[in-house]
Amino acid sequence: MTQELAPTLRDQSAAPSAGWWRDAVIYQVYVRSFADSDGDGIGDLRGVRERLPHLADLGVDAVWLTPFYASPQADGGYDVADYRSVDPLFGELSDADDLVREAHRLGLRVIVDIVPNHTSDQHAWFRAAVDGGPDAPERALYHFRPGRGPDGDLPPNDWESVFGGPAWTRTDAGDWYLHLFAPEQPDLNWEHPAVREEFESILRFWLDLGVDGFRIDVAHGMVKAEGLPDIGLREQAKMIGAQVLPFFDQDGVHEIHRSWRLLLDSYEGQRIGVAEAWAPTSERLALYVRPDELHQAFNFQFLTCAWDAAAMRQVIDSSLAATASVGAPTTWVLSNHDVVRHTTRYGGGAQGLRRARAAALLTLALPGSAYLYQGEELGLPEVADLPDGVRQDPAFFRGDGQDGLRDGCRVPIPWSGTAAPYGFGPGASWLPQPAAWAGLSVEAQTGDPRSMLELYRSALALRKELSGLGDGGMEWLPAPEGVLVFSRPGVVCTLNTLAEEVELPVPGRPVLSSGALEFGGGAVRLPGETCVWWAV
Ligand code: NOJ
Ligand code: MG
Numbered sequence: 001m002t003q004e005l006a007p008t009l010r011d012q013s014a015a016p017s018a019g020w021w022r023d024a025v026i027y028q029v030y031v032r033s034f035a036d037s038d039g040d041g042i043g044d045l046r047g048v049r050e051r052l053p054h055l056a057d058l059g060v061d062a063v064w065l066t067p068f069y070a071s072p073q074a075d076g077g078y079d080v081a082d083y084r085s086v087d088p089l090f091g092e093l094s095d096a097d098d099l100v101r102e103a104h105r106l107g108l109r110v111i112v113d114i115v116p117n118h119t120s121d122q123h124a125w126f127r128a129a130v131d132g133g134p135d136a137p138e139r140a141l142y143h144f145r146p147g148r149g150p151d152g153d154l155p156p157n158d159w160e161s162v163f164g165g166p167a168w169t170r171t172d173a174g175d176w177y178l179h180l181f182a183p184e185q186p187d188l189n190w191e192h193p194a195v196r197e198e199f200e201s202i203l204r205f206w207l208d209l210g211v212d213g214f215r216i217d218v219a220h221g222m223v224k225a226e227g228l229p230d231i232g233l234r235e236q237a238k239m240i241g242a243q244v245l246p247f248f249d250q251d252g253v254h255e256i257h258r259s260w261r262l263l264l265d266s267y268e269g270q271r272i273g274v275a276e277a278w279a280p281t282s283e284r285l286a287l288y289v290r291p292d293e294l295h296q297a298f299n300f301q302f303l304t305c306a307w308d309a310a311a312m313r314q315v316i317d318s319s320l321a322a323t324a325s326v327g328a329p330t331t332w333v334l335s336n337h338d339v340v341r342h343t344t345r346y347g348g349g350a351q352g353l354r355r356a357r358a359a360a361l362l363t364l365a366l367p368g369s370a371y372l373y374q375g376e377e378l379g380l381p382e383v384a385d386l387p388d389g390v391r392q393d394p395a396f397f398r399g400d401g402q403d404g405l406r407d408g409c410r411v412p413i414p415w416s417g418t419a420a421p422y423g424f425g426p427g428a429s430w431l432p433q434p435a436a437w438a439g440l441s442v443e444a445q446t447g448d449p450r451s452m453l454e455l456y457r458s459a460l461a462l463r464k465e466l467s468g469l470g471d472g473g474m475e476w477l478p479a480p481e482g483v484l485v486f487s488r489p490g491v492v493c494t495l496n497t498l499a500e501e502v503e504l505p506v507p508g509r510p511v512l513s514s515g516a517l518e519f520g521g522g523a524v525r526l527p528g529e530t531c532v533w534w535a536v
Helices: 007-013 045-058 093-105 123-130 137-141 195-211 254-266 282-289 309-324 349-365 434-442 452-465
Strands: 024-031 064-067 082-088 111-115 168-170 176-177 213-217 270-276 331-332 369-373 475-477 483-488 491-496 500-507 507-514 518-519 523-526 532-535
Touching: 024 045, 024 111, 045 093, 045 452, 082 093, 093 111, 093 195, 123 137, 123 507, 168 369, 176 532, 195 254, 213 254, 254 270, 254 282, 282 309, 309 483, 309 532, 349 452, 349 491, 452 523, 483 500, 523 532
Parallel strands: 024 064, 024 369, 064 111, 111 213, 213 270, 331 369
Antiparallel strands: 168 176, 475 483, 483 491, 491 532, 500 523, 507 532, 518 523
């Protein structure tokens, strides 16, 4: 399985000092909801391959594929039963190979998800641990503990699952096992050398197949505080949370990431690791991207930032300062498969869309690398009114306490046509698509200069043309309250976060705007919630 690199990829790897990831735009494909080739209503690897031209045309540099490995799908594939095989839902191993080759041919790199914190409860190790009874050696690969109370019928400690309920489930043998997520996702014991060895071997398997890197799921969770101490506070961990907890962001995880970096660096072609890590501060997060650790970490502080100029500026500054302190690039992300889509978070309707357009230009003008979530280039809103019967998010079945259920951001994306499934596949999609999505399809938006899709296409094309965007520095320029103005080499970016228009001196030649501009007397009237790029 050789890697066929397109000329663009070859050129970049010839200049190792730069590092392609430092300013890459990486598009997240939620495989189950991207494109269905076989009509079972579930997106698959062949579907992704057939739609790669859309991504090349959009102008992104890489794709990140969410887990497509053999899995009972208790958590959308983040419950892996066999890390080296493709689930029949998504295809077979040769489809993964074909996809990687075709992406490379089109000049796109491919990052795959790796899920090291937990396996599926159907993984051979966990089956052996449970079926073999209390003395099974495989029990040491996970966290099995006796219960508390006279009969051992209370969980070993007070930890709660991110999806709600206790983080422990009792076995028939009477002891308990730890799962920070669903009971079908038992946590691995990373103190056990066999776990470390197995994951190095899994990483090699996919690197040998030609992937360009890994998005590391729960990269902050593999190591737990010694003795699994009680938390004492009753507020449980949240998806994308920032609490200080004995099972997240422990110093011990860094040793694992350092060993993975050595492994990645032993391959040619600048293979990368990106941490999905929830850390309490930008400084703690920066530890994951020290020079001998991972290449990138998702910047969830930016994702969770309110629509407020001062707050945005503060997050931008602290993110840049933290990553600069370790020489890493910052990443920017507005949406993913775990959060409410940002057009909806920003208020929904016309306002949400206006802000999302402006936020896209802000994100793509900032120094560093950006992650896009499939469908944001179409301006898709969250689907709030899914019937309970179709929901699959494990959090939905495990009680309340969560900010949001995650199915509404996972509805299959519309490609073409006027009726569902809008070109997603030959049959009805696993989650129903709203009727209003006919107007949001790739086909409907293509060629319409006012569409979200054409805004993203223009922005990504300009990002390649204007060499000052991407990696490098930025400087804040004076601006009225509610407005952000900053310069990058050769470019000025102005964002008006206020609802009302503001008048500013014209900073240069407008090259892209998320809204209509009016000029007069050397000034520009910037409409409310609008972002503009100016060439200077
Ligand atoms: C983070 C993933 O993004 C999410 O979808 C998953 O449920 C958890 N990790 C557990 O694997
Ligand atoms: Mg399918």
